[in-house]
Amino acid sequence: MRLRLFTIYSILLIVALASLCACSKRAPIVIMPDDEKQPTYTIIYYAVGGATLDKAIEESIAAMAKGGLPENVALSGCIKWTKGYASELSNGEGNVYRFRLDGKQSTIELEQIGDNNYPMHEPENIADFIRWSKEVAPADNYILVLAGHGNGWHPQVNLTNDQEYTRGTLRDTDLDRYTSLEELSQGIANSQTHFRMIHMVSCLMNNVEYITSLAPYCDYILGSSHISVMLCSELRFLKMALKEIDNNSTESFVEAMQNYFDYIEADIEGKNDLEAETLDFALTDTREVEALNRGIAKLAAHLNEIYDEGDEGGIATLEEAIAQSYYFISAHIAPEDMATTEYLRMAFSYDLVDIAHRAAAAINDDQLKEIASTIKTQAESTRILHYSKSLNDIDDVYYGITLTNSTLWEERGYGEAGYEQTRFDKATRWSRFLKRNNIAVAY
16 A cells, blocks of 8 residues: 555656656746846945035036946045035035946946035044945945145144034035045045045145054055145046056056146146146055154254254254245245235145254264155155156155144144044153244244
């Protein structure tokens, strides 16, 4: 009986399998295509118009969209227009919009995410936009572009309890507010994103204070030590440079950035209104920043040793020499105009390498000369690409560094604004020198 049941079961199973095979022959097997390959790069563009830059920002993204994007590049943007700026993309209310663009799109479609009171400087808003960009435009690598007025590292004048932040980048004219180094760093950290490059299209950003704080979050930093001229073409040229990358190697990326520099240089030379401008751009390899800061730490320590020795004549000679170091504002603003401009309140940003060499030469100090030579060598290793134009009385510039004297340190509240809490000062203790010198800084 059991054998008969087993035989019947086996026959039914064979019939069922045969039927299934017959059905499978009639129903074609559909092989789903592989997922579309995601772009190699998404450019994440975070911009604040800041009165005079609205038109430049709009022209930048329009140039990026014109002709479409290559398949290996996508773009996401978050822009706050200045109130009163009306155009094709802005209704004049100073609202905040975001958008995405890839190779399949030919027009920019803006999504409003905030009104004129939207705080672009808040870390969580920065982080939220970066996370949103990664969701709607995922890529193998991300490049963060910050576009807006910049001011280096500098405390606000007349700090009050409700205004405890430093000047920095992305000036919001309507809110009378900069995004500070601390807020920017925190926003990037909160996004949990490591960038291939952070590109600061903003004045006075190629300084060691910003470089040091942003280095942990990216492979490269691109910025200017001078007053940066927004050429309305950075995005377009960046698109052109990235299009040429056929792999994601370090060599390919650096070569693409050299092409990017070449495109910008050619554009600058073709514009008559930029003939007299002093300009520079530099690409920093963040892997070298720690070694550069070790040299700066030795410089700060030795300068303090000189003060400890108490030779008033030697100290006076040293301070007089350092005061002649290259200043990143003076190339643009005449002394008689300083009092009528915002630049009077800017940070005193001088060239790091020039400070070290002038100090060493002034007092003929062999140890200081060795430190200065080391700093220059390391700065050259850290700054792997550079371009400069119309420098005043100097062959080359490297990195800005804050230079103030003890009186201004107290009056302007550098300590209260948190200079000693920056990643840079913790690594170098540069503030020890700033708090005790009497250098007559420019203006």
